[in-house]
Amino acid sequence: MTAPSTDPSPAVGAGTPAATSAARRVLAVRGLSVRFKMRDGRHVAAVSDATFDLAAGECLALVGESGCGKSVLASALLGLLPANARTAGSAVVDGVELLGAGERTLARTVRGRRIGLVPQSPAAHLTPVRTVGAQLAETVSALTGLRGTEAREAALTAAARAAFPAGHLDRYPHELSGGLAQRAATAIALVGDAPLLLADEPTTGLDRELVDHTADELRRHADEGRALLLITHDLAAAARTADRVAVMYAGRIVEVTSAEAFFGGPGPRHPYARGLLNALPEREFAPIPGLPPELGDLPAGCAFAPRCARADDACTVLPRLAGGVACHHAEEDPHV
Ligand SMILES: Nc1ncnc2c1ncn2[C@@H]1O[C@H](COP(=O)(O)OP(=O)(O)OP(=O)(O)O)[C@@H](O)[C@H]1O
Numbered sequence: 047m048t049a050p051s052t053d054p055s056p057a058v059g060a061g062t063p064a065a066t067s068a069a070r071r072v073l074a075v076r077g078l079s080v081r082f083k084m085r086d087g088r089h090v091a092a093v094s095d096a097t098f099d100l101a102a103g104e105c106l107a108l109v110g111e112s113g114c115g116k117s118v119l120a121s122a123l124l125g126l127l128p129a130n131a132r133t134a135g136s137a138v139v140d141g142v143e144l145l146g147a148g149e150r151t152l153a154r155t156v157r158g159r160r161i162g163l164v165p166q167s168p169a170a171h172l173t174p175v176r177t178v179g180a181q182l183a184e185t186v187s188a189l190t191g192l193r194g195t196e197a198r199e200a201a202l203t204a205a206a207r208a209a210f211p212a213g214h215l216d217r218y219p220h221e222l223s224g225g226l227a228q229r230a231a232t233a234i235a236l237v238g239d240a241p242l243l244l245a246d247e248p249t250t251g252l253d254r255e256l257v258d259h260t261a262d263e264l265r266r267h268a269d270e271g272r273a274l275l276l277i278t279h280d281l282a283a284a285a286r287t288a289d290r291v292a293v294m295y296a297g298r299i300v301e302v303t304s305a306e307a308f309f310g311g312p313g314p315r316h317p318y319a320r321g322l323l324n325a326l327p328e329r330e331f332a333p334i335p336g337l338p339p340e341l342g343d344l345p346a347g348c349a350f351a352p353r354c355a356r357a358d359d360a361c362t363v364l365p366r367l368a369g370g371v372a373c374h375h376a377e378e379d380p381h382v
Contacts, residue, residue, distance in 0.1 A: 069101035072241045072273035073123075077135035078145070080118050080127065090342040092118040094297045095135070097367070102241065105265065105274040107284035107305070109322065110294035111338055116277045119294075120246045123275075124161060125152035140241050158189050162240035162272075164264070166247040168231035172219040178205075178230045179215030182237065189238040200237070208233035209263065225256050232263065243267055246277045254282075261286040281326060285309045293319040296339055296349035300372045315370070315377040318350045348374070 080093040093115045100106050108116050121127050123137055123144055137144040140160045147156065157163070165171035173181055182201035186192055192200050202212055210229040219227060228248065235243060245264055249257040261283045268274040268287075278284055284291060288305040293316060301316040308314050314323060321334035336353040339345065347364050351357040356375040365372045369379055 069103065071099055072102050073098075073100040073137070073139050073275065075099070075123075075135070075137045078119065078122060078137055079134040080115070080122050081132045081134075082128075083130050083132065084342065088342050091297050091344055092131075092341055093122065095367075096294075096299050098292055098299065098302060100242070100273040100275060102271050102273055103268055104290070105268045105276055105288045106290045106292055107276045107278060107288035108292045108294060109278060109281060109284055111322075112279060113338060113341070114294040115297040115341070116279075116294055117246055120244055120275075120277055123244060124157060124163065125149070158185070158235075158238040158240060160240050161242045161244050162235035162238060164232050164235045164243055164245035164248045166250050168227040169219055169222070169224070171231050172227065172234075174219050177216050177218055178210070178222070178233075181230075182215070182233055185234050185237045204233045204237045205230075207236050207267075224252055225259060228252070228256070228260055229263070232267075236267070240272070242273045242275065244275045244277070247279070248276070249278065249280050249283045257283050258286060281309075281322065293322065296344060297341055298349070298372065299367060300350070302367070302370050312377070312380045315379065316350075316373045317354050317356055317375070320377070321353075348372075 075096055075098050078093060078096040079091070082090040082092060084090060096119060098106065108119065110116055118127070122133055123139070125144060125147060127133065133145045135145060139156065142151070142155060142160060144152070144156060172178070179201060182204055183197050186197045186200040186204070190200060201215070205212060205215060208229045210226065210233045214222070214226060219230070222230060243264070248264065249260050252260060257280065264274055264276060265287045274287070276284060276287055285305065291303060291305050291308040292299050293301040293314065295318045301314055301319045303314060308319070314320050318334070324330040325333050334353055339349050339352070345351065347362040348354070348357070351361040354361070358375075360374040365374050
């Protein structure tokens with residue numbers, strides 16, 4: 047692990063609007079890379095040189111196909127990478143450097159307190175043999191030190207903030223609907239008043255109505271002043287929730303832009319990001335040809351080139367993220 051700098055400046059998150067850097071910056075990620083060393087000596091480049099900012103009250107959706115490194119990036123922020131992982135770069139949340147932080151620091155000052163995790167599978171995340179109320183009260187005690195009546199009151203407050211009905215606090219996880227389990231898990235994530243909520247695929251397995259509901263609730267928590275990092279392959283959920291969109295391909299952020307530009311006009315500028323959008327049934331319903339590359343065997347230049355209709359010799363050189371997009375043949379920037 048390299049010794050990361052704790053100074054997040056300058057704000058180089060391409061596509062970061064001026065308003066974002068002016069607002070209170072909660073998360074600053076600079077050059078974050080994660081490599082897995084395999085038994086046979088090979089390296090898997092799961093995340094390469096990720097750089098972005100996130101401000102209080104803002105939602106950034108990190109999108110991309112399965113296996114592009116979204117969850118590994120989330121695990122790196124939470125200090126939950128397996129032993130064969132090596133990180134480089136810097137990730138500062140609310141003044142604390144996450145990369146290289148010891149388990150004690152992460153457990154005592156980061157997880158729950160600076161980063162609240164809204165899990166992918168709430169039902170699996172909740173302890174099956176404890177009621178929701180008991181789990182909430184335990185989290186309150188662990189994170190705030192409150193006990194007895196005060197802990198119960200704080201648990202009730204957290205439940206209310208996540209719109210979990212007080213009358214259901216004595217239920218066990220298996221007695222909850224998918225929506226209520228999601229709210230219970232969100233209530234637990236809110237207990238420590240963490241400035242950053244990290245939601246990793248929070249809408250997986252939910253029907254459309256519940257997806258919309260969950261997306262709206264997450265948006266509400268951002269509107270209350272938290273920063274929200276929404277990791278998802280569900281572009282509809284991202285469209286409903288995000289202020290900005292970061293697109294990952296083969297471990298790299300290839301475009302960062304406003305949700306307005308991404309989902310409305312003029313649309314994304316990177317051919318991969320355009321392909322993702324056009325693959326939606328409500329758009330062209332045209333899948334991107336080919337498959338993502340093996341992260342253990344990436345080409346030297348642009349990793350998307352083998353699937354890209356615009357690829358030419360220039361693409362044998364890795365394109366840098368500049369002006370919000372990493373592509374030698376990006377669509378024109380309408381603002382230039
Ligand atoms: N412990 C590990 N050792 C080696 N490779 C790993 C390890 N954990 C993850 N990877 C690899 O890292 C890559 C990125 O995985 P990741 O789970 O972050 O993708 P993702 O974008 O979150 O996909 P999904 O949407 O399916 O969760 C994958 O190719 C995966 O095989």
